[in-house]
Amino acid sequence: HARCVVNGVKRALVVCDMPFGSYQIGKEDALRNAIRIMKETGADALKLEGGAEILPTIKGLIAAGIPVMGHLGLTPQSVHQFGGYGLRAKQEEEANKLIEDAKLLADAGCFAIVLEKIPAVLAECVSKSINCPTIGIGAGNATDGQILVSADMLGLTQGFRPKFLRQYANLSEIMTDAIGSYILDTKEGTFPSAAESY
DSSP, X not given: OHHHHHHHOSSOXXXXXXXXXXXXXOHHHHHHHHHHHHHHHOOSEEEEEOSGGGHHHHHHHHHTTOOEEEEEESOGGGHHHHTSSOOOOOSHHHHHHHHHHHHXXXXXXXXXXXXXXXXXXXXXXXXXXXXXXXXXXXXXXOSXXXXXXXXXXXXXXXXXXXXXXXXXXXXXXXXXXXXXXXXXXHHHTOSSOGGGOO
């Protein structure tokens, strides 16, 4: 899939998420998998979830010449560890760890850090305390950039409506109505019409 994205891109940075299990075992496995992903996809950079616990891996990838984007806060690959998709770093202890992890990642050479589903005030604090850009998703508007998943904002995803999701269209309804009309017209024999036939 990443290769397909790379093939379709004209002038955007393509960052590929390292899949779950591809970097958690250890630094050597992570490096081997990262090199393979970079070679096979042609991506510009890789994204890894986590802080201090994966710091040696991040340093190893950066030392090998692979640009790395960090990801803190709600980390979807670890969602079962946290017990769901709730707001992260609400408590002081976790907030302090997140700030420290962000500093570690920035100091290690991450070129940017995603901050997902954390209090806006914490995202602002992190953004001001590190020397690399932050990109927020459900983290307020004080980050350097924003993420909004296209399928979510276009209304293709149904039943998923976190507080931070602004839906700009309801393509699911439009598509459902269009497909329903096609089915009805086909069943009634009005499609194709004489004008649509050769």
